[in-house]
Ligand code: SAH
C-alpha cells in the first residue's frame with residue numbers, strides 16, 4: 001500500500017481524469033494524501049492550453065527535485081494534455097531526470113500495468129496513445145463530491161480553432177454510447193448524485209460519431225428522465241453548433257439548469273474568422289436572443305481571448321460592445337497565449353504584451369459592473385441552492401450553487417451539505433450572492 005497525491009492543472013475534463021486515476025490507484029490498494037512529503041506516488045495531470053498552465057507544471061516539477069533526491073523511491077508520474085505532445089514530452093524527459101512515468105489522456109486505464117512495469121524494472125516508462133477510440137469504457141472515478149458529478153459524454157475535438165492546442169492533445173472527436181452515459185448517471189444518482197455536468201469540448205456536436213441518429217438534445221431528454229437526478233449542466237457548447245432544438249430544450253426539460261456557457265472568444269468578425277470559429281458576431285447575438293426568448297433568466301457566461309494576432313483597437317472595441325450587448329453574468333477572460341504547432345502561432349501581427357494587458361483590464365472593467373448589476377436584480381428572489389461546502393473563512397457559513405450556477409453564501413449547518421435548499425438573496429457582490437436560508441417547515 002502506497003500513499004498517492006494527484007495535482008490537477010487543467011479544465012474539468014482534466015479534473016475528471018484525475019478522479020479516474022484516483023479510482024484506479026485506490027483499486028490497487030493505495031490511499032490518498034494531501035502531503036507531498038509523505039507521498040509515495042505523485043502524479044501531475046498537466047494542461048497545455050496556455051503558457052501559464054505549462055509554467056505552473058514546470059515550476060512545481062522543479063520543486064519536486066529536492067524531494068526526489070531525499071526520497072529516491074518516490075514515483076513521479078506525468079500525464080494529461082502536455083504529455084500528448086511529443087515535443088513537450090521529449091523536452092521534459094531530457095530536462096527532468098527525476099520523472100519515472102509518462103502516460104496520456106487516452107490510456108489512463110493502463111496505469112496499473114505501467115506502474116507495475118516501472119516497479120519491476122526501475123526504468124522510465126513512457127506510454128502514449130494518440131487515438132481516442134482506444135479510451136476504455138469500464139473505468140470508474142473516485143469523485144470528489146458525492147452529490148455532484150462530472151460525466152464525459154465525448155472526447156476530443158475536431159474544430160481546430162486556430163489558437164487552440166486541444167485538438168492536438170485530445171485527438172479526434174468521439175461520442176460515448178448514450179446507454180453507457182445513461183447507465184453511469186443512473187448509478188451515480190442511485191448513490192446520491194443530484195447534479196451532473198456533462199463534459200465535452202463541443203457538446204453540441206455530440207452524436208456525430210454514433211452509428212445511429214441521436215444528438216445532444218436527445219441525450220438531454222433521456223438524462224432528464226432519470227429518477228432522483230435533479231440538475232443537468234454541460235460544458236462546453238460551441239456557438240456554431242447550438243441548435244434550435246437545444247435552445248427549445250431549456251423550455252422543456254425541468255432538470256436542465258438555466259445557465260448557458262457559450263464561449264464567444266471575440267466580438268470582431270475579422271478576428272472570429274481568423275480564429276476559425278465559423279460564426280459571426282451577428283450569428284452569436286441572434287443565438288443569445290433566441291435563448292433569452294425561451295427564458296430571460298438563463299444566466300449567460302462566456303470565454304473571451306484578448307490580444308489574438310491581428311486584433312486592432314477597433315476589433316477590441318467590437319468585443320467590448322458585444323459584452324455590453326449580451327450582458328454576461330460572468331466570463332473567463334484570457335490573454336492570448338502562443339501555442340506552438342497551432343496556426344495562430346505562425347500569424348504575423350502578434351499583439352504586444354503591453355497592449356494585451358491594457359485591453360485585458362479594460363475588458364474586466366466592462367464585465368464587472370454588468371455582472372454586479374445582473375446580480376443586483378436577484379436581490380429579494382429565492383434561489384434553489386445545492387449546498388457544497390463550509391466556507392473557508394467562516395465555519396458558520398455555507399456555500400453552494402444556485403441553479404443559474406451563481407455562487408451563494410448563507411448561514412447554515414454542515415448537515416445541509418449535498419442538499420438543495422431555498423435561500424432568499426439579500427446582498428450581492430460581483431461574483432457572489434448572499435442570503436438567508438428559508439426554513440422549509442415554516
Ligand atoms: N472547447 C471549449 C474550450 C476549451 S479551452 C470551447 O471551444 O469553448 C477553454 C478556453 O481557453 C477557450 O474557450 C479559450 O477562451 C481559451 N483558450 C484556448 N486556447 C487559448 C490560447 N492559446 N490563448 C488564450 N486562451 C486560450
Ligand code: SF4
Pocket residue numbers: 157158159160161164165166167201202238
Ligand atoms: Fe479548442 Fe476550439 Fe476545440 Fe474548444 S472548440 S477545444 S477552443 S479547438
Ligand code: F3S
Pocket residue numbers: 009010011012013014046047048049080081082165166169170
Ligand atoms: Fe483541458 Fe488543458 Fe487539456 S484545458 S483539455 S487540460 S489542454
